[in-house]
Amino acid sequence: MGQIGFSLFTQKNCCGLWEAVILAFQHYIVMLGTIVMLATFLVPKMGGNNGDKARIIQTFLFMSGINTLLQTLIGTRLPTVMNASFAFIIPVLSIIKDFSSREYEDEHERFVHTIRAIQGALIVSSFLNIIIGYSKAWGNFSRFFSPVVIVPVVCVVGLGLFERGFPQVGKCVEIGLPMLILLVFVQQYMKHIHERTYLWFEKFALLLCIVVVWSFAAILTAGGAYKNVSEKTKQHCRTDRAHLMSSAPWIRIPYPFQWGAPIFTASHVFGMMGAVLVAAVESTGAHYAAARLAGATPPPAHVLSRSIGLQGVGMLLEGIFGAAAGSSASIENVGLLGLTRVGSRRVVQISTGFMIFFSIFGKFGAFFASIPFPIFAAMYCVLFGIVAAIGISFIQFANNNSMRNLYILGLALFLGISIPQYFNEFTASAQHGPANTNAGWFNDLLNSFFSSAPFVAMIVGTLLDNTLEARNGGERGLPWWVPFQIRKGDVRNDEFYGFPIRVHEMIPTRYLR
Numbered sequence: 001m002g003q004i005g006f007s008l009f010t011q012k013n014c015c016g017l018w019e020a021v022i023l024a025f026q027h028y029i030v031m032l033g034t035i036v037m038l039a040t041f042l043v044p045k046m047g048g049n050n051g052d053k054a055r056i057i058q059t060f061l062f063m064s065g066i067n068t069l070l071q072t073l074i075g076t077r078l079p080t081v082m083n084a085s086f087a088f089i090i091p092v093l094s095i096i097k098d099f100s101s102r103e104y105e106d107e108h109e110r111f112v113h114t115i116r117a118i119q120g121a122l123i124v125s126s127f128l129n130i131i132i133g134y135s136k137a138w139g140n141f142s143r144f145f146s147p148v149v150i151v152p153v154v155c156v157v158g159l160g161l162f163e164r165g166f167p168q169v170g171k172c173v174e175i176g177l178p179m180l181i182l183l184v185f186v187q188q189y190m191k192h193i194h195e196r197t198y199l200w201f202e203k204f205a206l207l208l209c210i211v212v213v214w215s216f217a218a219i220l221t222a223g224g225a226y227k228n229v230s231e232k233t234k235q236h237c238r239t240d241r242a243h244l245m246s247s248a249p250w251i252r253i254p255y256p257f258q259w260g261a262p263i264f265t266a267s268h269v270f271g272m273m274g275a276v277l278v279a280a281v282e283s284t285g286a287h288y289a290a291a292r293l294a295g296a297t298p299p300p301a302h303v304l305s306r307s308i309g310l311q312g313v314g315m316l317l318e319g320i321f322g323a324a325a326g327s328s329a330s331i332e333n334v335g336l337l338g339l340t341r342v343g344s345r346r347v348v349q350i351s352t353g354f355m356i357f358f359s360i361f362g363k364f365g366a367f368f369a370s371i372p373f374p375i376f377a378a379m380y381c382v383l384f385g386i387v388a389a390i391g392i393s394f395i396q397f398a399n400n401n402s403m404r405n406l407y408i409l410g411l412a413l414f415l416g417i418s419i420p421q422y423f424n425e426f427t428a429s430a431q432h433g434p435a436n437t438n439a440g441w442f443n444d445l446l447n448s449f450f451s452s453a454p455f456v457a458m459i460v461g462t463l464l465d466n467t468l469e470a471r472n473g474g475e476r477g478l479p480w481w482v483p484f485q486i487r488k489g490d491v492r493n494d495e496f497y498g499f500p501i502r503v504h505e506m507i508p509t510r511y512l513r
Contacts, residue, residue, distance in 0.1 A: 024350035031083045033376030035060040047110035050247035058359045060084045062254040065355030067314035076307040078290045079348040083330035087278040091271040091444045120262035121272035122319030133309020139301035147398040147477035149461040152412035154391030157285035158384040160453025168377030172237040176374030179213040248362035259322045271444030278452040279328035286329035294343025296496040298484045335383025398477030408464045416457030423451040
């Protein structure tokens with residue numbers, strides 16, 4: 001496989017123990033931003049208070065740790081972090097809306113009923129990914145891919161998240177913009193000051209910049225800089241507005257059915273299936289990007305199948321443990337592989353220890369969860385951009401002078417960004433998606449599908465690439481691509497994606513491949 005200068009995927013080529021621990025902590029910090037943003041957005045709409053938000057964050061963290069560990073052991077075996085996904089926003093909001101119209105004694109009771117309904121929908125809908133994964137249907141579908149399809153899919157996996165980038169930085173520009181500038185300057189320029197500082201600034205610049213800018217934000221907060229500003233500005237700029245430190249318990253272990261028995265409703269289940277399928281598409285794009293950054297071969301069809309099947313198992317566990325949304329592969333953590341140039345499975349596995357530890361010891365986790373959103377958003381500007389650029393790099397394996405290929409790339413990229421933007425703008429103005437029939441589950445399906453940039457890009461790219469005539473397989477990049485998609489097609493496939501010996505001994509191989 002053509003390499004791009006990054007350290008190899010194998011653990012032995014990563015780094016020393018303490019370096020691995022610090023890199024793992026960076027992965028924890030990066031994935032924490034999405035969890036806090038998602039919980040902050042959903043919990044108040046569900047009727048929850050700050051204590052409920054803290055417990056939801058703890059549950060998200062706990063399940064991310066478990067699911068990431070499973071994926072790195074018996075899933076893709078790539079250094080990808082599984083994290084709570086914004087793909088589930090539409091069906092979750094529909095469930096919230098259904099329960100908001102009912103009468104309750106207090107808001108907390110509405111929160112509990114809502115989260116139990118989300119649990120029920122997640123538990124049942126998770127079997128969709130389990131079935132399409134372990135039946136090998138997803139792997140068979142992936143055989144229609146080529147580098148021409150992967151380019152727009154991976155590109156919009158990064159670019160499609162632009163709303164979580166500079167638009168969030170601009171909500172507190174005096175914190176977000178310095179973070180963005182400092183990260184670029186320290187990580188790309190200061191590493192050249194001295195030979196000894198090169199690796200440290202390259203690998204750990206992100207943590208250094210977070211400490212500096214977070215301290216600056218704390219000084220502004222303590223100095224009264226935000227006393228006479230709007231409530232919205234306080235929410236984004238102050239370091240004490242999350243209210244997590246005071247509401248998070250010292251020690252609490254998430255446990256199954258912690259909110260009560262799940263509530264099963266057919267319409268909620270069918271609506272949630274749309275988000276489950278979207279999460280599978282987004283994770284697939286993230287896995288291709290992670291493999292490229294980690295120096296691994298593109299994931300073969302059987303690896304994608306078992307990863308999506310295991311992702312379904314993870315969603316089943318999330319429903320059982322009471323998470324407020326399902327999970328998918330974390331795009332920001334994939335970008336971190338490129339930023340640090342370390343694509344180590346061991347580092348990501350160590351990071352699961354931080355996730356589980358801080359999910360149990362809530363006060364410590366709440367401290368880091370209080371980092372202002374614009375700081376996370378500044379990081380995302382860099383990390384999402386790296387993922388998008390990795391998508392572009394796949395075009396070298398196809399004919400980039402072919403007008404056929406350029407047509408497919410351009411249309412898939414443009415529609416992949418344009419259609420979701422239309423759906424999002426329509427929803428923001430009309431308070432419902434463009435699909436607005438009497439069947440709520442059908443609305444959730446269509447709105448979830450076409451609000452996802454990777455889903456649109458994958459459908460458009462795959463359809464065009466497999467129906468428009470090509471001069472030969474080389475034009476599509478198939479001579480390079482096909483050997484990696486077959487289990488024994490390349491000798492390196494087993495090196496990157498083979499199971500640990502103990503797993504083969506405990507679980508029959510036919511259930512894992």
